[in-house]
Amino acid sequence: MSDFESLRQKARSKYEELRTGQKPVIYLGAASCGKAAGIASIGGKIKEILGELGIESKLVEVGCVGMCCYEPMIYIQKDGKAPICYGNLTTKVVPELIKDFLVDGDPRTDLALGAFDGPQTEGVPRLFDHPMLKPQVRVVLRNCGVIDPTDIDHYLANDGYVALQKVLAMTPEEVIEEVKSAGMRGRGGAGFSTGMKWEFCAKASGSPKYMICNADEGDPGAFMNRSLLEGDPHAVLEGLVIAAYAIGASKGYVYARAEYPLAIKHLNIALGQMREINLIGENILGSDFSLEVIVKEGAGAFVCGEETALMASIMGERGMPRPRPPFPATHGLWGKPTTINNVETLGTVATIIREGKDWFSHFGTEKSKGTKTFSLVGKVQRTGLIEVTLGTTLQEIIYEIGGGILDGKKAKAIQTGGPSGGCIPASQFDLNVDYESLTQAGTIMGSGGLIVMDEETCIVDIAHYFLTFTKEESCGKCTPCRIGTHRMLDILHKIKTGKAEMKDLEKLHEIAWTVKNGSLCGLGQTVPNPIYTTMKYFEDEYHEHVEDRKCRALVCKDLIRYHIDAERCIGCGICAGKCPVDAISGEKKQTHVIEESLCIKCGICFHSCPPKARAVEKIDAEVGQDG
């Protein structure tokens, strides 16, 4: 048996022992989302109570299974049975749960979300039968939330690096052919054939060659890449090594977003472990292939997600895009052949090799193969990270997985593709999510952000929001994008504040056309997408803002006012105390009033009015003004 095989054997028995051992194990969902939800204090409480009860238990930190809305989450494994998942924990319930389960043997089915695969516990449903998980197909996310991402043995025990071993016995051409015929398309936005991209670079002359993993994830409101890197970094790195082998690269980079410190930490830990057992370095696993990989931390610029800007940033320059061609495949880092792939693209590659192209391509549609991860957020009941086969409808995603709209409100739209994408109206939620259908609807797949909007979201405000973002992020190199974003934002601002005329809408369309067709890079070329789609699908809302100076969602500040309902006001005085401009007056226990001329519409009174009173209302600025 080779050294590597014996390492894998050892890893398998270690993992097996953890999963089936008699000693209880408590897994903590400790990805960034878990941390934000307070897993640290839950973990602290657990340690405290274990100490008090004198129970010996292992604590293991895992990534996120994607059910972020149930965070903080833990899974408890007892008597070698499958771990049971508990969500929405508080430091108050956790001691009870630990005591009931670990001392009295009561698995508290009332608190359980479900059990993982393996020997089941009576009365606890299977976790993967949970409505949020059932429609999902987990290929990329298979290990997320299941294994300890900082322990390479966990990855090895779950078929980790099997694909790399297989690849090292293949020729680079065979590897490229396998990925190409699997129908794999890039998950970073444009959906270009991954195999073809590798082939261009493999055939390009020049050395050294570079392989880059794009972990810049700039789409605000999306976190697929963060979650994968935090929860299963080896899956991405295995893909990176395979890609580097296919194109003949000797140096690899992971360009990661600075806002993702935990992902960066896990990447560096993983790389250290790989170096130790020769999964990177000289003559990887005894082959002729050598590769060094380093992590580069981004410095906060959306445009650096664009491949040529990203390369400029790696070289220590201002992250400005340049015209293509020449493409990175021939002229990349330091003018050498370079391939850039997204985190999820690389995270999928090892599975394609391991399971085979036919297995992979039976998922998805004719032209969009495989599965795709999405971050499902916004006004939806169950928010989180999901993975579905391409071709799943928006309806299934929003209503089955997401459980429908928050607080029983009406759905308005869903935004896909981030600032480069567009809004699809609720009337088209039967749309299939695949590259072609989304493009036809005027938006793009993008990297996988899905933001659900309800009747309380103003569509003009959303267009204004994206333009504010892209105006700030425009690097300024080309004029259409630099000036065009400013002008479009000016017009949207006029609409939002009720100062626009109908001819401004035409002008907006015109400028959008120029920016789309005249910009240098993908940023400018796609900036108009949110405007086009919102104007196309929600024309009446634009007209209302312009002609009636009305915002039906009651979002645009200049078109609304705050008012205290005299019948409901209990005179508690909280709003008056919080108002930063002293615009509210009234005696204790008496009805309060807002002095309109002073009000800055910050909404603090609205948010601070006690739920039992709910006396502060947001209303149309024109309503009851003269009464």
Place this chain on the structure above:
Amino acid sequence: MSSKVREIVESHGSNPSNLIPILQDVQTNDGYLSENALAEIAGLMDVSESTIYGVATFYTQFKFVKPGEHEIRICQGTACHVRGAESLLDFFKTNLGIQPGETTKDGRFSLERVACLGCCALAPVMVIDGEVYGHLTTAKAEKILTEYKEGKR
């Protein structure tokens, strides 16, 4: 001359591709990029100060004024925006009496907007001194801020 800046530049080497990591480390150490530090980096790397400024000002991560004792960053990403991040930012602006990018007069708090923290499922979200807080409401944010003000956090 600060020996720390020299140490950082030396640990990375003065190859131009190391400029961004060097700036990041200096900022981690000093909290921001001071004029002195930038001049020193330019000298040590043998590139013009304007090149260094050109690169540093391009990236939003870099700060050129000393931040407050506590750094508050409010997420303005799309998920947070649709779940009320703007009123959250309004609350901090009025409560602290400063605009994003500014520091309170007593130097205790600075306020910033951030594009997305990757915790979108818990929107709206903010970070104070690296600690992430999710599912915020104005009331919850006020409670947290008060604890910082009273030195309980």
